Amino acid sequence: MNIKNKIKITVNxxxxxxxPKFSLKSLVTKLKMPLxxxxxxxxxxxxxxxxxxxxxxxxxxxxxxxxxxxGG
Amino acid sequence: xxxxxxxxxxxxxxxxxIVGTGKYKNFSECAKAIKTSGADIVTVAVRRVxxxxxNKARLMDYIDPKKITYLPNxxxxxxxxxxxxxxxxxxxxxxxxLVKLEVLGDxxxxxxxxxxxxxxxxxxxxxxxKVMVYCNDDPLMAKRLENAGAVAIxxxxxxxxxGLGIQNKVNIKIIRKQTKLPLIIDAGIGxxxxxxxxMELGCDGVLINTAIAKANNPIQMAEAMKxxxxxxxxSFLSGRISPNLFGSASTTDKGII
Numbered sequence: 550m551n552i553k554n555k556i557k558i559t560v561n562x563x564x565x566x567x568x569p570k571f572s573l574k575s576l577v578t579k580l581k582m583p584l585x586x587x588x589x590x591x592x593x594x595x596x597x598x599x600x601x602x603x604x605x606x607x608x609x610x611x612x613x614x615x616x617x618x619x620g621g
Numbered sequence: 622x623x624x625x626x627x628x629x630x631x632x633x634x635x636x637x638x639i640v641g642t643g644k645y646k647n648f649s650e651c652a653k654a655i656k657t658s659g660a661d662i663v664t665v666a667v668r669r670v671x672x673x674x675x676n677k678a679r680l681m682d683y684i685d686p687k688k689i690t691y692l693p694n695x696x697x698x699x700x701x702x703x704x705x706x707x708x709x710x711x712x713x714x715x716x717x718x719l720v721k722l723e724v725l726g727d728x729x730x731x732x733x734x735x736x737x738x739x740x741x742x743x744x745x746x747x748x749x750x751k752v753m754v755y756c757n758d759d760p761l762m763a764k765r766l767e768n769a770g771a772v773a774i775x776x777x778x779x780x781x782x783x784g785l786g787i788q789n790k791v792n793i794k795i796i797r798k799q800t801k802l803p804l805i806i807d808a809g810i811g812x813x814x815x816x817x818x819x820m821e822l823g824c825d826g827v828l829i830n831t832a833i834a835k836a837n838n839p840i841q842m843a844e845a846m847k848x849x850x851x852x853x854x855x856s857f858l859s860g861r862i863s864p865n866l867f868g869s870a871s872t873t874d875k876g877i878i
Binding site: 580583590613617618619621 | 673
């Protein structure tokens with residue numbers, strides 16, 4: 550794939566490049582995130598984890614992937 | 622007086638001690654302290670996953686949410702919108718509805734922003750969340766939170782992480798008198814005796830993080846807190862003697878030689 554065809558997205562504040570039509574599920578798999586331990590926001594909207602294979606990422610998408618950490 | 626069950630939002634919990642999971646050296650120490658404390662509720666926070674270090678240890682690998690109740694918090698939130706966003710995400714991770722609301726107003730003293738806290742309580746309750754609310758020790762505000770649908774009132778004893786102990790016993794007692802909701806001291810505990818005092822004031826529970834996690838020996842302090850809460854509760858239920866200015870001998874004068 551030519552690098553010019555890649556699109557830029559932001560994941561947890563960091564820029565990433567992906568190929569067009571890359572799904573949210575592919576992103577989660579690429580990042581090795583266990584689905585049962587995370588929640589995902591796409592452009593500030595919470596995503597139902599059951600639907601992530603149907604969601605294709607677009608240029609400029611902002612994704613937040615969160616989990617539980619220690620807190621009081 | 623016979624002890625009643627520790628019930629929050631219709632769920633019964635064995636331990637009246639709720640433990641935070643922050644500030645430990647590592648997850649292993651945290652897990653050990655929780656086990657020793659006997660707590661069956663732990664607070665947790667929602668944060669970004671570290672995407673550059675995929676193999677980093679995760680809290681859920683050490684503390685099994687099937688065995689212990691996770692209480693997601695809104696630490697670091699300064700507005701109702703931030704808090705709601707955070708708790709919606711927490712719910713999405715695994716369906717948590719019982720949550721700890723904490724909306725702060727000042728980064729230094731970490732006091733709760735009560736106007737935003739009240740607004741958040743109303744909004745979250747409407748969304749079906751069961752909201753345990755970190756609040757100041759103001760009886761009027763505690764009443765308003767109760768009316769807004771809070772499932773537990775959690776006033777501070779002193780600023781978060783300060784370890785100063787209960788600064789305003791009178792307010793805590795007044796809140797105790799006016800509410801039937803679970804009353805849990807959240808923040809400011811420094812040592813085991815503070816936890817006992819909270820329970821002796823009639824609180825239903827105590828939430829402790831820093832005093833355990835930052836003690837020289839967190840595991841031993843976790844055990845101390847466990848006993849302090851049990852001890853304080855028993856003391857409260859037993860009914861203390863009236864304090865007297867003068868002494869009253871424990872040994873009779875009868876038969877004195």
